[in-house]
Amino acid sequence: MARVGGRSAWIAWPVAVICAAVVGALVWLAVPGIPSAVSFVGDTLRAATTSLPAVDDADAASTAPATDCRDLYPDELWSQLVWTPKVLLSQNAALPATTTSLAQTLAPTVVFTCTWRTEDGRSISTTYAQVADGSAAAAQAALTSEGFACGLDGARVHCERGAGAVTEIHDLLGTAWLSSVMTDWMPEGYAAQTASRVFVG
Structure with missing residues (x-):
């Protein structure tokens, strides 16, 4: 060596x-x-x-309706929105951003409104509100007359309309109303995923 x-x-x-x-x-x-x-x-x-509790799905929905913006979004959708470049989320009790007269007609009690905005002008505003029981039928009639495509998604009334860069979606069942207005921004499955956090049980 x-x-x-x-x-x-x-x-x-x-x-x-x-x-x-x-x-x-x-x-x-x-x-x-x-x-x-x-x-x-x-x-x-x-x-x-x-x-650890036994959970079949790692992102299983709660058995109670969402109480704030974080509750409203499954983890994957939440991550997608949060990691959008230059995005700002605000939570308040503002009335739904609908372009229809539905907010005045239904006189909702807003639980929360989540508004996402980006610097390039895209936005999503989603409101979860409580309305009088039985409002779904009246809302469906009013929205249909304004050009919305309405139908039943399970037991709830689902209405949707697209106008240029704006897509507006309303879901109603019992006393729950979920309203979303999306401007030039529509994540895949957004309406169905948020509805799963409001219409539970």
């Missing part, structure tokens, strides 16, 4: 022996604690596993 210039064997050997002795001493001191450490880690992992 080639020798490296400047390295002294009579210093290297004692240092190596001392290092080996230190490592051995540390191992000897650690050995009694190994069973306890293994037991601790095992107990921690078992506790974490048994404390």
